Amino acid sequence: MGLSPIWRLRTPVAASPPPMVAAEPPAVDPLHAARAEHALPASDDTPGVADAGRAARIADMDWRELQVSVAACRACQLCSERRQAVLGVGDVHADWLFVGEGPGAEEDARGEPFVGPAGKLLDAMLAAIDLRRGDDVYIANAVKCRPPRNRTPEAGEMAACAPYLQRQIALIQPRLIVLLGRAAAHALLGEIGSLGSLRGRSLSYSPPAGSTRPIPLVVTYHPAYLLRTLPDKAKAWEDLCRARALMRSLA
Known part of the structure; x- marks a missing residue:
């Protein structure tokens, strides 16, 4: 596809510090999964149904809870054909x-x-x-x-x-x-x-x-x-x- 030749710096760039080690969100454990599932009421499982407190609940989640919530989300019709949420x-x-x-x-x-x-x-x-x-x-x-x-x-x-x-x-x-x-x-x-x-x-x-x-x-x-x-x-x-x-x- 000719990807590499196009993306090259035209001027020298100062040496970068050693790359950071990627910190992936840790695997979901049952305790956090239960907490996140409890945080989302039944109305969140219905496509197209808005919940006034949903955004506030999500705004208080950590990475584990966020992963669980996204995986279970049915807030819009996109959930009906997905294999998994990303x-x-x-x-x-x-x-x-x-x-x-x-x-x-x-x-x-x-x-x-x-x-x-x-x-x-x-x-x-x-x-x-x-x-x-x-x-x-x-x-x-x-x-x-x-x-x-x-x-x-x-x-x-x-x-x-x-x-x-x-x-x-x-x-x-x-x-x-x-x-x-x-x-x-x-x-x-x-x-x-x-x-x-x-x-x-x-x-x-x-x-x-x-x-x-x-x-x-x-x-x-x-x-x-x-x-x-x-x-x-x-x-x-x-x-x-x-x-x-x-x-x-x-x-």
Whole structure:
């Protein structure tokens, strides 16, 4: 696919410190599973049924409880065709958070985001700015279940998953968030414009409770889109360079 030659730094980069060891969320144990299951009432198991306290309960979960809740979630219709929910992967104390749109077929089968051709391109994009999956990087999605035929997630589906993504951000406390694709951008920013209009703008994410500092955002194209639209790789490269420069400015 010609992935590697495209993503190369044009100027030398200072040596990076030894990579952080990825801290995966620990395996779920029965005690935490029972606690998380108790936290979600029966109304949460009905697709499309909103619960006023659901977001508040999710906002108080730790990683184990979050895993259990996502695996059992039936808050929207996406649950009906999934093989498994995909929470995310990587360093849970990462400075970099990359947010995609939703799991595809391979992600749904393996339970990890970005593992197909788009995942290979994302890995090449990370390598181009001296990053590596799992080393100071966490990867999540706007929705945790695969949309049918890999379509773009709908607004209601993203709204149902929003408390999970918000809780992931609160737990990770990233220094920078890179939004991959229109759905990811709209999940955190709302319907404020097209992806093209959001690229290059100074944007930030403010947690709903306002308990932490605003986090800078960089909006760019989804790797799956870049595989279909090769000329826009140059624009995505500009976005990555901007993200790298922004991260350095935060040091």
